Amino acid sequence: MTDRTQLRLFRGGPGAAPATAVVVAEAFDAGRLTQARQLAGLTKAAVAEQVGVSGAAVxxxxxxxxxxxPDHLVRLAEVLDVPIEFFAGGRPFARLDSAAAHFRSLRSTRVCQRxxxxAFVEQVWELTYALEKRVQFPPVDLPGFLPDDTDRLPxxxxAAARSLRLHWGLGTGPIPHLVRTMERHGIVATMVSFADADTATVNAFSTSRMPRPLIVLTPDRSDDVYWHRFTAxxxxxxLVLHRDAAPGDAQQEREADAFAAEFLTPAGQIHDQLPSRFDIxxxxxxxxxxxxxxxxxxxxxxxLGTISDxxxxxxxxxxxxxxxxEIIAPQPVTNYPGEVPSLLAKAFELAESTGSTTMADLARELRWKIPRLRLLLGQTDQRPVLRLV
Structure with a gap:
């Protein structure tokens, strides 16, 4: 758990005094530099060039x-757009290997994007951990996810899709609010442009290697609520089928598609409703x-065999x-609140309303800039930018 005395010691923000840089240098955590560099989408060579050192130094x-x-730390903070305190250890850090995440379009997702x-997922976990100290989240209710859980789905x-529907009490009909349903059962989901223009090429991904199952849905690919729901x-x-499997296998992608189809449209219920010919x-x-x-x-x-190939x-x-x-137009996800992740944002709102924390306090604890915290909470400013010419 983070020591509040230490937090006061590291308080400095942009333009931190040299004394703060000295303290951070003594508590330097190499993993934080890697995380910040990856979030910035920079190679070691690119960072070295901007800081003014050799690639070997980085x-x-x-x-x-x-x-x-210390002077290099000050420059690193500027280049990577983080408070200088970000590079110090002494707070929870859940490292995740890229091989532990299932990417929706793995082949088209470059290594740097992954x-x-x-790195984004690591920060989502840190935010979740910080909020869970203040707010009670829904317990993880995914059979077989927790180490001491002896329940297993087929x-x-x-069969796994039908069993999970039964376990969650969803019946056999349509699921009106899929993302909200997942959040109610302890799954953390996000939908923010965490990588700027690169977000669109990352598509969606998930991991079960964190203390909570986590699903990342990207807004660039969520302009159609139906595509978005199938992706979720x-x-x-x-998460259900491949917890311990290495991601990247084409067969796993087919299995996840088959799960999604049965979970959203159970064969036993949808079969007789499907037309025997194309009827728009x-x-x-x-x-x-x-x-x-x-x-x-x-x-x-x-x-299901109601029409031929x-x-x-x-x-x-x-x-x-x-x-x-454009006779058939996509339906934006933002028109369907039950499909927009809200667990983290609501947890913060509750913590703030009860006096447990403020935006500034939470950012200081995580050692992030406030705009970064707002981004992960989904509180991005949608107003157009006024530019004077």
Whole structure:
């Protein structure tokens, strides 16, 4: 647990005095430099160039071979846009390897983007940990997730989806608020532009290697609530089916898709409702009722045998044409509050309302800048920027 005396000692912020840099240099944590560099999307060579040192020096700093000098720490804080206190140890730090996260589009996600995403997850855990000291979160209710949990879901995707529905008491009908449902069962979810322009290429990912299961949904890919819901269910499938498996296997992606399809549209209930030919009106009605896309329903028709492969191909072609003409328009996730993650934001609001913390106090404890904290809480400023010319 973080020592408040230590927090007072490290209080300095932007333009910190040299004395603060000396103290931080003595308590330097190499892992924090790596995390900050990855969040900034910079290589060691790029950091070295901006700080004015050799690439070997940055490597030595991150390997703990030799700590940076106080003046180098001041420059690192400027380059990586963090308070100088960020580089000091003495607070909880859950390190996560990029090989422990399931990426929705692993092949198209570059190594540096995965590193940035993983560093982001580490910070989400830190924020969760800090808030859980003040607010009681919903307990993790995911069979087999906790080490002492002897409950296990079936290994096959469809059976696991049906069992989880039963375990969560969801019945067999449509799930109206999928993301909120996951949060109610102790899963932490986020949906923020954590990597600026790179966020769009990261897509979604999840990990079960933290004390709480965590799912990251990116707003750049969430302009369609139906795609968004399927992605969330896909990542839930990874948490259920692949807790101990190494990510990146194509078969795992297919299994997560199969889990999502059964979880959102159980075969026993949807089969008799599916049309035996491409009928846009019927599909649109089913899509609204079950909260899934028309394309996923066409896939479900083919999968459950109500239409042939040839009919499915023709249906996809017609749908693509309708999308191109914007006759079928995507539905933004922001219009569906139950699909926007809110657990962390509500936890902070409750902690703040009871006097447990303030934005400034929490940022100081985490040693982040306040804009960074607001970002992770989902409190980004959506107002247009006024530029005088």
């Amino acid at each position: 490597s030595q700093w991150e390997s703990q071979t030799s700590p940076p000098r 590193a940035k995403a993983v 290994d096959t995707p469809a 269910a896909h990542e839930l499938g990874h 009106k019927v599909l649109e009605q089913l899509g609204r009722e079950w909260g899934v896309s028309l394309k996923s329903l066409v896939y479900r028709c083919r999968e 040839a009919s499915a191909r023709r249906a996809y072609q017609r749908l693509n044409h309708l999308y191109e003409l």
